[in-house]
Amino acid sequence: MLLLTIAFLFILFILYKLMLIVQMREVAVIERLGKFRTVLEPGFHFLIPFVDRVAYRHDTREQVLDVPAQSCISKDNTQLEVDGLVYLKVMDGKLASYGIEDYRLAAVNLAQTTMRSEIGKLTLSETFSERDRLNESIVREIDKASEPWGIKVLRYEIKNITPSRHVIHTLEKQMEAERRKRAEITLANAEKAAMINLSEGERQEAINLSEGEKQKRINEAKGTAAEIAIIARAKAEGMGMVSSALAVQGGTKAMNMQLKEQFIKQIGEVMKNAEVSVVPAELAKMEGFFEGMDKVSHALTGKV
Template identity: 80%
Template sequence: MLIFTIGFLLVLFVLYKLMLIVPMREVHVIERLGKFLTVLPPGFHFLVPFVDRVAYRHDTREEVLDVPPQSCISKDNTQLEVDGLVYLKVMDGKLASYGIENYRKAAVNLAQTTMRSEIGKLSLSQTFSERDSLNESIVREIDKASDPWGIKVLRYEIKNITPSTKVINTLEKQMEAERRKRAEITLANAEKAAMINMSEGERQEAINLSEGQKQKRINEALGKGQEISIIAKAKAEGMQMICTALEANGGNDAMNMLLKEQFIGQIGNILSEAQISVVPAEMAKLEGFFEGMDQVTHNMSGKGNHKATTEQGA
């Protein structure tokens, strides 16, 4: 029974050494008598017991390695502390096993040295504003150096860029001064814009007032011209009517009578409104005087006409 048990265990041990199952996410490096034989992909495989052995197992999934913080000096001699993450993947199991002792440690150290070198090419402000280009440069340099290791560096991400305490205080003061400067510039621009708007408003107001005055004077001039034209036309029509009336029989007598009445009326108004009398009161009786004179003139004119008629008949 003991011999059967030992034999059964021996058979199981041989079968265990004979069969190999490689998981989906791994590749196994097989050595035969200490020499590289092959790289087994995922699946079921047979090995020669006690001759073949699994020397290395590599995970073929993408790995994330943490790059510890390290001190760097920028182009403008500013001390920074930078850390990051490197993403890589095993592409060749043989090179990852025999090309380097520990590709993970080598990738982290290479990322640190490359990051220190790339940051030394940039100023402090560029390290913050050009982080994407910095990541691309680090990935390009690491991938070029890690090609013989059988791994592929997919990307690199900088997590933190931390300046020293003195630099942080200086940057805070600089940012405060910059914000104050921008605020003053904004206020100055606002005041300038307000003054421009006010001057434009005053200018427009003056233009509107002058245009209004101009239009008012034009309208007044047009109205005055029309008034003068109407008055002149009325006077001309009046004069024409007077001339027509004067040409009729008795026109001159009517005109003389009208003038006399107006003259006497005006003299009466002057004498009634004046505070001091400068003309004798008998002047108010000039109407009768002029009537008498008009009658005498009429009689004399009638005699003259009769005489002329007699002489013409003779």
């Protein structure tokens, strides 16, 4: 029974060494007597016991490796702390096994050195504004260097870019000054617009006043012209009536009499209000004299 048990266990051990199942997510590197033989894909495989062995197993899924934070110097001599993530995938199991000792550690170290080199080509502001271009440059350089390792770098993502405390303080002052500058520019533009609007209003007001004054003068001129025309027409009508009256018999005598009366009235007013006598005061009584003479004249005419 002991011998049968030993034989059965030996057969199980041989079968275990003979059969190999490779999982779907990996590849197996087989060595025969210490020498590379083949790379087995996922599935069921047979091996030669004690001759073939699985030397390496590699995960063929996409792997994410954390790149620790490191100190970098930008093009404008600014110290930055930068970390990131590198995404890679094993493409060739043989090269991943024999091309380098530890492709994960090598990929992380290569990402760090490449990141320092690429950030050294950019200024501080460019590292923040051009992350996509920086990531593409790092991926391109890492992928080129890692090709002999049988891996493919799919992408690189910068997680954090942290300037030193002094740089952060300087940036805060710079942003505050920029905000103050923008505020002053905005206020200046507002004052400029207000002055322009005010001057435009004053200009429009002056134009309106001048237009109003012009219209006023035109209206006054038209009124004066109309007044002169009316007075002229009235005078013309009056003179026409006077000339008609003069043409009638006795019209001339009536006009003379009216003129004498007006003359005597005016002389009387002048003598009454004047402080200095220019003519004898008795001259103001000539109205009575002329009235008397007129009556005598009418009486004589009646007798004739």
